[in-house]
Amino acid sequence: MNASGAQGWKKLAMGFASHAGFLAVLLATWEWAARMGLLDPTFFGNPAGIISFLWANFVQGTHLWIELGWSVMSTLLAFISGSLAAVLTGLIFVIFPRLERFLDPYFSALNALPRIALAPLFILWFGLGIGSKIAMGFTLTFFIVLSSTVAGMRGINQDHIVLTDTLGASPRQKFFLVTLPGAIPVIFSGLRLGLIYALLGVIAGEILAAEHGLGQQLAYLASTFNMNGVMALLVVLAWLGMAATSGMTRLERHLLRWQ
Amino acid sequence: MRSIDLPLTGNVVAQQAAIEIRDLTLSFTAGTPTIDRVSLTVPHGQFLSIVGPSGCGKTTMLNLLAGLIHVPHSGTVRIQGREPRLGDHGIAYMLARDSLLPWRTALENAAYGMEVRGVAAERRRERARDLLVRVGLGGFEKSYPKQLSHGMRQRCALARTFALDSPILLMDEPFGALDAQTKLQLEELLVDLWQEERRTVVFITHDLGEAIAISDRVVVMGARPGRIVTDVEIPIKRPRSVRELQKDHVYHELYAHIWEMLEQGYKK
Ligand SMILES: Nc1ncnc2c1ncn2[C@@H]1O[C@H](COP(=O)(O)OP(=O)(O)OP(=O)(O)O)[C@@H](O)[C@H]1O
Numbered sequence: 001m002n003a004s005g006a007q008g009w010k011k012l013a014m015g016f017a018s019h020a021g022f023l024a025v026l027l028a029t030w031e032w033a034a035r036m037g038l039l040d041p042t043f044f045g046n047p048a049g050i051i052s053f054l055w056a057n058f059v060q061g062t063h064l065w066i067e068l069g070w071s072v073m074s075t076l077l078a079f080i081s082g083s084l085a086a087v088l089t090g091l092i093f094v095i096f097p098r099l100e101r102f103l104d105p106y107f108s109a110l111n112a113l114p115r116i117a118l119a120p121l122f123i124l125w126f127g128l129g130i131g132s133k134i135a136m137g138f139t140l141t142f143f144i145v146l147s148s149t150v151a152g153m154r155g156i157n158q159d160h161i162v163l164t165d166t167l168g169a170s171p172r173q174k175f176f177l178v179t180l181p182g183a184i185p186v187i188f189s190g191l192r193l194g195l196i197y198a199l200l201g202v203i204a205g206e207i208l209a210a211e212h213g214l215g216q217q218l219a220y221l222a223s224t225f226n227m228n229g230v231m232a233l234l235v236v237l238a239w240l241g242m243a244a245t246s247g248m249t250r251l252e253r254h255l256l257r258w259q
Numbered sequence: 260m261r262s263i264d265l266p267l268t269g270n271v272v273a274q275q276a277a278i279e280i281r282d283l284t285l286s287f288t289a290g291t292p293t294i295d296r297v298s299l300t301v302p303h304g305q306f307l308s309i310v311g312p313s314g315c316g317k318t319t320m321l322n323l324l325a326g327l328i329h330v331p332h333s334g335t336v337r338i339q340g341r342e343p344r345l346g347d348h349g350i351a352y353m354l355a356r357d358s359l360l361p362w363r364t365a366l367e368n369a370a371y372g373m374e375v376r377g378v379a380a381e382r383r384r385e386r387a388r389d390l391l392v393r394v395g396l397g398g399f400e401k402s403y404p405k406q407l408s409h410g411m412r413q414r415c416a417l418a419r420t421f422a423l424d425s426p427i428l429l430m431d432e433p434f435g436a437l438d439a440q441t442k443l444q445l446e447e448l449l450v451d452l453w454q455e456e457r458r459t460v461v462f463i464t465h466d467l468g469e470a471i472a473i474s475d476r477v478v479v480m481g482a483r484p485g486r487i488v489t490d491v492e493i494p495i496k497r498p499r500s501v502r503e504l505q506k507d508h509v510y511h512e513l514y515a516h517i518w519e520m521l522e523q524g525y526k527k
């Protein structure tokens with residue numbers, strides 16, 4: 001036990017050290033190339049500049065934390081509203097398959113539409129604020145979670161349904177005891193993707209037209225040729241996406257420990 | 260051990276058979292009927308086994324009793340004097356596959372039937388725990404189905420079925436896919452549980468030895484069309500031990516006799 005625990009730690013530390021080493025070499029090479037004029041900092045920035053940008057805006061100043069907060073809030077609202085609407089719609093579709101067949105062409109068309117094309121419309125309808133960003137994230141999350149909800153509920157093990165029927169379950173019991181828990185693994189894979197797409201929709205909306213948010217900051221910094229700022233925000237966004245995914249993984253592992 | 264709730268019209272019910280099938284003919288498609296003029300009366304408390312070639316309509320008959328199929332048929336079918344109805348609390352149906360819910364622990368699965376039928380939480384937990392111990396799953400209450408072996412899962416399904424207080428148990432090849440040793444264990448267990456409560460059991464199996472060893476009566480069906488070929492009382496006295504029976508000559512005579520009938524059922 002103890003030995004393997006110690007070995008586990010050792011492995012982890014080794015992994016950490018090798019990644020740190022790799023990044024250090026990469027960043028040093030980049031910095032060196034920038035100083036030698038091999039890689040133009042006007043277009044690529046340089047590591048020292050990026051780090052000092054992050055330091056100034058996240059540690060000394062709090063200004064970017066607030067922008068980050070706007071983006072996170074929009075993403076969460078888009079994700080929650082989109083997923084709830086999708087799960088409810090999926091439920092209605094499973095109860096009324098004919099409605100689904102009827103609506104299918106319209107939903108397919110909407111789903112096929114490059115969603116970013118809706119941005120100008122959303123900005124007109126919901127303004128430059130958070131509303132149009134939530135709408136963007138919503139449209140992306142909704143369709144992903146909807147299709148996984150329908151697939152999950154359709155894929156329920158028929159033996160479970162037959163057993164539950166012979167027990168005399170009410171439709172309500174059947175839904176809460178079998179259909180919903182049985183569909184959760186598939187719904188979850190949709191939710192995980194849906195969260196990432198909610199973030200994508202929100203950031204895209206912010207880049208196009210907004211008063212706040214990391215996307216708006218990114219567009220602004222790019223337009224003023226602040227490459228260190230742009231690179232710094234890309235790092236932050238990658239980190240944000242990873243945090244979202246790992247959060248979902250943890251939740252999934254907890255909720256689906258029976259798998 | 261536990262009394263079974265009978266309707267208030269106890270007198271009438273007591274005279275009725277648990278299951279009454281008269282002149283049942285049923286076809287899924289035009290042509291040869293799946294079940295042809297089957298009549299079968301099962302008195303209360305009888306342990307009845309049905310054997311017969313694959314496709315002769317055994318599962319179809321159980322499904323009909325459980326109210327699972329709605330295909331036009333002629334003749335009458337009565338369960339405790341009533342028409343078959345899906346979700347009848349008088350029936351506990353055990354399917355061939357265990358159909359345990361993978362997100363529920365063994366204890367929660369054993370309690371599942373009672374939960375659906377509205378037994379109070381405290382009582383069903385107690386009864387489920389009791390039955391898990393009886394089927395040899397004491398200590399596995401918190402295990403999920405994926406952590407159980409095939410035989411253990413089937414035991415858990417048996418606990419779930421027995422936990423219901425339905426007076427009629429329908430079992431469709433519940434031990435079909437088990438190894439001989441596990442099967443023997445579960446057969447003895449089933450007989451023990453049945454002897455305590457004397458419910459009516461209709462047990463489908465492909466294993467003639469099993470049928471003779473555990474039943475009061477064995478019905479042999481033939482295929483195309485599905486019909487009853489013979490109906491044999493098993494006079495071996497109870498309590499029986501499934502293991503000991505292997506030495507009993509009555510058992511072997513019955514086996515030889517029914518086997519012959521079964522072969523005729525295959526031929527037509
Ligand atoms: N839903 C259905 N639709 C059409 N035909 C069916 C249906 N269910 C069963 N059958 C047919 O009815 C016949 C009897 O099937 P059943 O499942 O009752 O057989 P069985 O005796 O249980 O066989 P086995 O021992 O293999 O389980 C088969 O020929 C089958 O093809």
Ligand SMILES: [Mg+2]
Pocket residue numbers: 317318319431
């Ligand atoms: Mg069958």
